[in-house]
Amino acid sequence: MTTETLPGVSVTTRANVYFDGKCVSHGVTFPDGTKKSVGVILPAQLTFNTGAPEIMECVAGACDYKLAGSDRWLTSAAGERFSVPGNSSFEIRVTEAYHYICHFG
Amino acid sequence: MTTETLPGVSVTTRANVYFDGKCVSHGVTFPDGTKKSVGVILPAQLTFNTGAPEIMECVAGACDYKLAGSDRWLTSAAGERFSVPGNSSFEIRVTEAYHYICHFG
Numbered sequence: 001m002t003t004e005t006l007p008g009v010s011v012t013t014r015a016n017v018y019f020d021g022k023c024v025s026h027g028v029t030f031p032d033g034t035k036k037s038v039g040v041i042l043p044a045q046l047t048f049n050t051g052a053p054e055i056m057e058c059v060a061g062a063c064d065y066k067l068a069g070s071d072r073w074l075t076s077a078a079g080e081r082f083s084v085p086g087n088s089s090f091e092i093r094v095t096e097a098y099h100y101i102c103h104f105g
Numbered sequence: 106m107t108t109e110t111l112p113g114v115s116v117t118t119r120a121n122v123y124f125d126g127k128c129v130s131h132g133v134t135f136p137d138g139t140k141k142s143v144g145v146i147l148p149a150q151l152t153f154n155t156g157a158p159e160i161m162e163c164v165a166g167a168c169d170y171k172l173a174g175s176d177r178w179l180t181s182a183a184g185e186r187f188s189v190p191g192n193s194s195f196e197i198r199v200t201e202a203y204h205y206i207c208h209f210g
Contacts, residue, residue: 003118010112011133013164014204015145024129026143028116038131040120059118099119 002059002079003101006038019046025102041098049089052104057081060099066091107164107184108206111135111143124151130207146203154194157209162186165204171196 012027016037023046025039041063056065062077068089076082084090092098117132121142128151130144146168161170167182173194181187189195197203 005115005117007115009114009116010110011114011116011143012110013108013143013206017145017202021126021147024145026131038116038118040122040129042122042126097122101118
C-alpha cells in the first residue's frame with residue numbers, strides 16, 4: 001500500500017535541488033506544523049547527510065541503501081520505508097527513479 | 106510578489122519526470138478540484154507541448170521562452186507569468202533553475 005497523495009497540506013512552490021538535480025523535492029507542511037518532503041531521486045549513487053532523524057518512504061520505484069556504519073546494502077521498494085538516525089548519513093543507489101516521502105523527526 | 110506556498114492542497118507524492126529529469130514536477134489538487142503543478146526546470150533548452158492552455162508562473166529563477174509561431178524570445182522571472190494556448194507548444198531556455206507553478210485551463 002503506497003501513499004499516493006498527502007491531503008490538506010501547504011506545499012512550498014520552490015523546489016529543493018540537490019546533486020545537480022539528481023534529487024529534487026518539494027516541502028510540505030501539515031496543519032499541525034509537521035514538515036515532510038516529497039521528492040524523487042534519479043539514477044545515481046549519492047550520499048545524504050541527516051540532521052534530524054528521517055524516515056524514507058518509497059511511493060514508486062526502488063532504491064538500494066546503506067546506512068552509515070553498515071556494510072550491508074538493503075533494498076527499499078514502493079510501500080516500504082527505512083529509518084535513518086539523526087546526525088548520520090546514508091548512501092543510496094538508484095537505477096530506476098525512486099519516488100519518496102521524507103518524514104522528519 | 107512571488108507565490109511561496111500553495112495552502113490547503115492535496116499533493117501527489119509521485120513526481121512527474123520529463124526530459125531525463127531536466128523537468129520535475131509534483132501535481133497538486135485544490136479542494137474545488139482545480140489541478141496545478143509545482144516544478145522546476147534545470148539548465149536546458151526544451152520544447153513542451155500543451156494539451157490544455159497553461160499559465161506558467163515563475164516563483165524563483167528565470168527562463169527565456171518562445172511560443173509556437175513566434176520568433177521572439179521573451180524572459181520570465183520570479184513573480185512573472187506567461188500564457189501558452191492549448192494544443193500548442195513553447196520552447197524554454199533555462200540557465201539557472203526555473204521554479205514554477207503551472208496553472209491549467
